[in-house]
Amino acid sequence: xxxxxxxxxxxxxxxxxxxxxxxxxxxxxxxxxxxxxxxxxxxxxxxxxxxxxxxxxxxxxxxxxxxxxxxxxxxxxxxxxxxxxxxxxxxxxxxxxxxxxxxxxxxxxxxxxxxxxxxxxxxxxxxxxxxxxxxxxxxxxxxxxxxxxxxxxxxxxxxxxxxxxxxxxxxxxxxxxxxxxxxxxxxxxxxxxxxxxxxxxxxxxxxxxxxxxxxxxxxxxxxxxxxxxxxxxxxxxxxxxxxxxxxxxxxxxxxxxxxxxxxxxxxxxxxxxxxxxxxxxxxxxxxxxxxxxxxxxxxxxxxxxxxxxxxxxxxxxxxxxxxxxxxxxxxxxxxxxxxxxxxxx
DNA sequence: AATATCCGCAACCGCTCCGAC
DNA sequence: CGTCGGAGCGGTTGCGGATAT
Numbered sequence: 358x359x360x361x362x363x364x365x366x367x368x369x370x371x372x373x374x375x376x377x378x379x380x381x382x383x384x385x386x387x388x389x390x391x392x393x394x395x396x397x398x399x400x401x402x403x404x405x406x407x408x409x410x411x412x413x414x415x416x417x418x419x420x421x422x423x424x425x426x427x428x429x430x431x432x433x434x435x436x437x438x439x440x441x442x443x444x445x446x447x448x449x450x451x452x453x454x455x456x457x458x459x460x461x462x463x464x465x466x467x468x469x470x471x472x473x474x475x476x477x478x479x480x481x482x483x484x485x486x487x488x489x490x491x492x493x494x495x496x497x498x499x500x501x502x503x504x505x506x507x508x509x510x511x512x513x514x515x516x517x518x519x520x521x522x523x524x525x526x527x528x529x530x531x532x533x534x535x536x537x538x539x540x541x542x543x544x545x546x547x548x549x550x551x552x553x554x555x556x557x558x559x560x561x562x563x564x565x566x567x568x569x570x571x572x573x574x575x576x577x578x579x580x581x582x583x584x585x586x587x588x589x590x591x592x593x594x595x596x597x598x599x600x601x602x603x604x605x606x607x608x609x610x611x612x613x614x615x616x617x618x619x620x621x622x623x624x625x626x627x628x629x630x631x632x633x634x635x636x637x638x639x640x641x642x643x644x645x646x647x648x649x650x651x652x653x654x655x656x657x658x659x660x661x662x663x664x665x666x667x668x669x670x671x672x673x674x675x676x677x678x679x680x681x682x683x684x685x686x687x688x689x690x691x692x693x694x695x696x697x698x699x700x701x702x
Numbered sequence: 703a704a705t706a707t708c709c710g711c712a713a714c715c716g717c718t719c720c721g722a723c
Numbered sequence: 724c725g726t727c728g729g730a731g732c733g734g735t736t737g738c739g740g741a742t743a744t
Contacts, residue, residue, distance in 0.1 A: 373712070373738080395729070411730075412713065447732060458732070459712075466734095467710050 370404045374413055378403055382414055416459045423455035427464055435461055436469055440483035 385401035391414065395407035403410065416422075427435075431453055438449045444465075446458035453461065473480040479489045 371714075393729075406714090408715095408730085409713075415731090416712075444733070462733070463711055 368404070369398070369406045369409070371406075371409070374417075378405065379413070379418060382410055382418055386414060386418075416457045419457075421455055422457065427456075427468075431456070432464075432469065435465060436473070436483075439465065439469075439480075 381401045381403055382397070385397055389400070391411075394411040397403070397407055397410045398405045401410070405413075434452060435449060438452060442448060444462070446462040446465075450456050450458040450461045470480040473483070477486045478484065479486050482489055484492075
């Protein structure tokens with residue numbers, strides 16, 4: 358049994374707001390201030406859902422809002438923060454006076470994401486596409502937990518670069534595994550890309566991607582600061598040579614090492630270390646919020662460090678824990694104010 | 703000039719969080 | 724401690740203008 362709707366949706370107006378409706382909201386807020394939005398439509402004489410009124414006010418009518426375009430400084434800040442904390446738009450918006458989370462989110466989805474993709478940077482991990490691919494390629498040495506293992510990299514990456522979603526060719530070229538390609542495309546074995554993610558679990562997939570991003574060198578912000586000079590990357594396109602930034606670091610070795618045993622969490626469906634599972638069992642509950650958001654948050658990256666530094670870091674970060682600690686301190690150094698109490702929401 | 707397609711923005715939806723009771 | 728309901732958040736949708744054909 359779900360919650361009753363906040364209003365009778367069949368009897369309230371929806372869609373674009375008229376100037377008259379805007380004027381009523383404004384007049385109401387001037388006289389009564391904000392708060393208890395469910396009463397606002399009634400008191401203001403509007404045939405709208407209270408929630409809709411609140412959105413209209415917070416996203417458009419608030420007098421402190423800017424309605425002009427984003428500046429390059431704002432743009433850079435958004436990318437930096439997205440690289441650090443992921444798509445937590447409200448937090449990002451708080452750092453941009455006069456901008457709403459909706460503004461930031463729309464700007465990211467329509468402009469910045471495409472811009473990064475054009476530059477050969479994966480907008481999810483904020484790493485060069487070539488590096489993401491090589492990271493995933495290294496993951497392909499995962500223990501063979503399922504026979505149906507396919508390549509399924511994040512959608513942005515795949516779509517932006519028109520790479521076919523190919524299966525990993527099973528040993529002996531037995532083509533019994535399911536083929537997943539972009540719609541209507543025949544898998545191109547010539548362009549086979551050696552990464553694989555376990556089928557039928559987006560959680561697993563995203564978690565692996567997240568771990569791949571975070572456990573190797575995290576470099577979003579150093580990338581971001583080089584927005585104006587994308588040519589500074591050695592590999593700008595997926596067609597570029599795919600070479601692991603650190604050949605001495607072997608993902609498959611790492612994942613199979615005694616110190617790090619991976620298991621599928623039966624409740625959340627994500628891959629976790631045994632230690633993580635154990636902790637989750639103890640904490641019992643808040644792991645979803647912590648896990649999901651921290652994944653993007655602590656999977657974040659250093660700011661101001663050079664790409665070379667990050668790559669070297671990756672070579673050194675043989676220990677997963679070391680990697681996490683390194684990143685944590687880097688993030689704290691880069692965004693100290695984001696880690697105060699108000700950030701922890 | 704008409705039509706199709708693309709793109710950006712505003713708004714909605716469903717969910718979680720959190721405070722009041 | 725559990726329930727309820729308002730507020731807030733992130734993802735998604737759909738409209739309307741801009742651009743291409």
